[in-house]
Amino acid sequence: MDCYEFQDKVSAYIEKELTLSDVNRFDQHLESCRICAVAYNGVKSAVRAIRGSERVAVSSGFNDRLLGRLQREKAKPVSKISRLGRGRRIFGYEPRYAFVSLAAVALIVVLTIGILPDGGGKINPNPLPLSTQQKVNDTFQPAMRSGTPAAPTLVSDELEEDSLATPKDKTLKTPQDFSGKIQLVKNKKK
């Protein structure tokens, strides 16, 4: 028996759970190895100490306090979830999780419908809202119909302040530059 095996079997030896042959091997090692003998005596002494250690008892009035608590617990109103019953399940989930899951599914459906393009998958060529489209038409249609290029329009302050825009972008834009994009036109205020 080596030291590892000896230490593995210390408790079994103390509790007399070893076979006779293992007991003999254990005893032989105990006599020959001083380190393991110290460990063995230490374990025996620790077990003796812990088994002989002071036992505590509950304080006086323990039962009265317990019965008081039970009375309070009984008086507590039963929550809605408790009333639904622990064992009852909806779609295999506890009621609260089932409701949360349903709400999440409903949200996903609503968002998906909102994002999907109109007209059964066809992409709307004019994604602007109707009122905005009308404004764009009112502004640019006469000039386009007359065949002359429209007067350059000053882009809004927000666009001008855009640091990513090139100087050319900031100054002059023709109506063609804005086709299909959201634009803020200052001179339409009136």
Add this chain to the structure above:
Amino acid sequence: MPDKVQYSDKELILRFQQGDELAYVELVNRYRDRLINFVFRFVGSFEEAEDIVQDTFVKLYQKKDYYRPISAFSTWIFTIASNLAKTELRKRKRRKVSYLSQIGIEEKDFDIPVEDTTDEETVGEYTESQIQDAIQSLQLHFRTALILRDIEELSYEEISKILDVPLGTIKSRINRARLQLQEKLKHVHKDRRTPI
């Protein structure tokens, strides 16, 4: 419930399940001290231990119908107490972490001087607090198994059921816990011998 009749734990819990509240009181009287010893060694604070034992008996009252007579009542009640004690330790750990995170860099920890324990009762070679400190310093899974074996004196089979761990693992944990315990207590001896 008639007096002077010694009911077994199983009989008592079955009577309680049928509505006999005196059977519940008898179970409380039978197990309160065993549980407080177990939980006190586990959490290290008597007040907390008593609260946990109260919680255990409240759970017993509320969940009495969950008990099935296929297992020993002691196994069931120790399982409840053990789970509640573990939950309490987890809460305590979280509180400690949040407290430490609130301490500023400038704030400093000061060591509280250790009280003189010369008046303390000794158990063989060690004082009660040395034993308690050594038990507390063990890892949770070693500590639980060791307390159930050496303080509660439960069988390996019962401990295996309470902790829901294979029998071989329990035996190994208890052996390792004892080896660690003797190492820690050995240092106590050395410290005591060192001249100041």
